[in-house]
Amino acid sequence: MRNKINKSDLIMKAALEIFDNKNFKDVTISEIAERAGVAVGTVYEYFNNKEDLYFSIPQKTSEHFNEQLRLQLDGLYSSAEKIRKFIWFYLYYFENNPVYTELLLMELRVNKNFFNTEHYRGLSDGTTEILILIKEGQQQGEIRNDISPYLIRHMILGVLEHITTNWLLKGKKGDLVSFSKDTAALVLPGIILKQDDKKREDANEII
Structure with missing residues (x-):
């Protein structure tokens, strides 16, 4: 459970960093996953889609x-x-x-x-x-x-x-x-x- 919480936080932190420089519509899940250092599938374990994130x-x-x-x-x-x-x-x-x-x-x-x-x-x-x-x-x-x-x-x-x-x-x-x-x-x-x-x-x- 602790690992899941840490990964969720990591993904949101990465997304926030990217949203600082790019519009929401221009950001992709794969870009967020790469910044967070996780697989794309891992992002979807925690969030339904980009808007949910x-x-x-x-x-x-x-x-x-x-x-x-x-x-x-x-x-x-x-x-x-x-x-x-x-x-x-x-x-x-x-x-x-x-x-x-x-x-x-x-x-x-x-x-x-x-x-x-x-x-x-x-x-x-x-x-x-x-x-x-x-x-x-x-x-x-x-x-x-x-x-x-x-x-x-x-x-x-x-x-x-x-x-x-x-x-x-x-x-x-x-x-x-x-x-x-x-x-x-x-x-x-x-x-x-x-x-x-x-x-x-x-x-x-x-x-």
């Missing part, structure tokens, strides 16, 4: 993102600090994986075929990590619970995706991570429950 990349990368995010959050207890770290890590990860970033935000996000696949739903599931942080903060009384956690998630991801897309359109110039501080300063005051508000909520619960 193409659409699998975001879901797999999302899983890796979440694994690394959990390590980043380890030892943090404040909801505000966790969300601040999430914002930083999102920008850091996408800046350091520019090929994947461009594939996701410039191509697959606007691909109707991708939108209707299990891969897209898997990618959406990958955003549950930030949703979990928001819900935990609401349960702990650190984040406003008069706003839907889903709306808060949309707001945070919307800002981050806009910043990242703009960075891509400008030729990936500049330091994407440098926006993390201002982004947190913009987002957090609107969702973090102030001490006075928390006291009022506690008082209302008692009444």
Whole structure:
């Protein structure tokens, strides 16, 4: 099983490298297999066709993102600090994986075929990590619970995706991570429950 997982990752890594230089329609399975150092038949053991391979990349990368995010959050207890770290890590990860970033935000996000696949739903599931942080903060009384956690998630991801897309359109110039501080300063005051508000909520619960 371990060998299969490694080969699958190897194939997707090779495909991502090739997609960086060539359009999807111009890439062949045999080219991907050669880059990955596997037989063509091996590619079909894991993916139905080229499109299936193409659409699998975001879901797999999302899983890796979440694994690394959990390590980043380890030892943090404040909801505000966790969300601040999430914002930083999102920008850091996408800046350091520019090929994947461009594939996701410039191509697959606007691909109707991708939108209707299990891969897209898997990618959406990958955003549950930030949703979990928001819900935990609401349960702990650190984040406003008069706003839907889903709306808060949309707001945070919307800002981050806009910043990242703009960075891509400008030729990936500049330091994407440098926006993390201002982004947190913009987002957090609107969702973090102030001490006075928390006291009022506690008082209302008692009444």
